Amino acid sequence: MGTTLSSAQREALIATLQTRFHNTPALHQAIRWEDVLVKLQATPDTLAILYAMEATGGEPSVVHDPEHANDIVFMDCVKESPANRRSLCYDEDARRSRKANAPADSAVHMAQTIGIQLLSETQYRALQRMGTSI
16 A cells, blocks of 8 residues: 554554444454454554545444454444445446446555455455444
8 A cells, every 4th residue: 555654543543443342342252452462563554455445434344254264353333334435337448348327446556445345245245244243
């Protein structure tokens, strides 16, 4: 991603992530905040990516990921798509094929720009099931 955060931005983001972590234990029952914090402090690029997710209206949170069960994984857990993400095509081919009112961007391109991956179908369904329990 390449964005360098100021210490104030890092501290504010970590505080937001910690609050979200503690408010949503059903998303990550076997993960400790201390382990998350160690990972965040060791990977400044991860913090920059999470900051970009927040800046686009997202709410990244630690989630147990069935595809990466041994990793600390962040997913966007915002309940409703943020306004600037609602009018996107899936990818560039779909965007270009629109005859009228083509959106300015695609979900794939936006994800690549931020430095994240779109969820797989398995991840999406698991997140939806977890969302009903929080």
